[in-house]
Amino acid sequence: MTNPLVQLKSATKQFIDGKETHSVLNAVDFSLSNAESVALTGASxxxxxxxxxxMAGFExxxxxTLLLNGENxxxxxDPEWSLFRHQQLGVIFQQFNLLTPLNVAQNISFPLSLNKQQWDSWCDHLVEKLGIDALLDRHVASLSGGQQQRVAIARALAHKPSLLLAxxxxxxxxxxxxxxxxxxxxEIASDGDCAIALVTHSLECAEFMQKRLHLGNGRLHESH
Structure with a gap:
């Protein structure tokens, strides 16, 4: 039996604010298998x-315990986290976080350069599917919000990560x-056998995922 791609065991996260301690996660158990998709919903x-x-090691x-590919x-x-992020992780941020001095092609190629990879047929497939193949020479600051979001998706998936956090x-x-x-x-994540953990307030967006989990009072509950 293969290990889950991501596994959290009794995961607890607290923040200290002055003399107050706030618990955000209370002994949460969570797992995500290869090519599986889950939506995480809950109040702001x-x-x-x-x-x-x-999951990304940013906090x-x-x-x-957090296990990635069965490894504690x-x-x-830093070296282990950098290797994991460069090779196996794609992240899509709400604010896009594109590199504004660069054009579209250079933004998409950025994760490839970290892995000493070249633009290939997968990248051609990405930009064609996302409808941004005619924008490759454009600077990202000149694009609409929707176009920037598509560039951000292409960048996150260019190196064929096993895990996408959106x-x-x-x-x-x-x-x-x-x-x-x-x-x-x-569709593109499925083409690349990529697992997705999606944070969203939109029930319509959550419907695109195979599983839906609701986070409330520090606990995860399956939602239908």
Missing amino acids: GSGKSTLLNI PLTDG TKTWR DEPTGNLDQQAGLEVMQLLT
């Missing part, structure tokens, strides 16, 4: 983005554009 401030940040757990990350330092990827788009982007995102 419930800890959804924190959960993604923990440490207060207590509990407790002993990982934090409100349609939050800056109108509903129709958001649903189009979700359709493309799930």
Whole structure:
């Protein structure tokens, strides 16, 4: 039996604010298998983005265990985390976080350069499917929000990661554009055998995922 791609065991996360201690995650158990997709819903401030940040190693757990590909990350330092992020992780941020001095092609190629990879037929497939193949020479600052979001998706998936973390990827788009982007995102992730953990407030966007979990009072509950 293969290990889950991501596994959290009794994951607890607390923040200290002056003399107050706030618990965001209370002994949460969570697992995500290869090529599986899950939507994480919940009220603002419930800890959804924190959960993604923990999976990416951007924030440490207060207590509990994070396993990636069956490996306990407790002993990982910067080199191990960098290797994982460069090779296996794609991230789509709500604010796009594109590199504005660069054009579209250079933005998409950025994760490839970290892995000493070249633009290939997969990248051609990505930009064609996302409808941005005619924009490769454009500077990203000149693009619309919807176009920038598509570039961000292409960049996150260019190096064929095994795990994609998407934090409100349609939050800056109108509903129709958001649903189009979700359709493309799930199709492309499926083409690349990529698992998705999606944070969203939109029930319509959550419907694109295979599983839906709701985070409330520090606990994860399956939602239908």
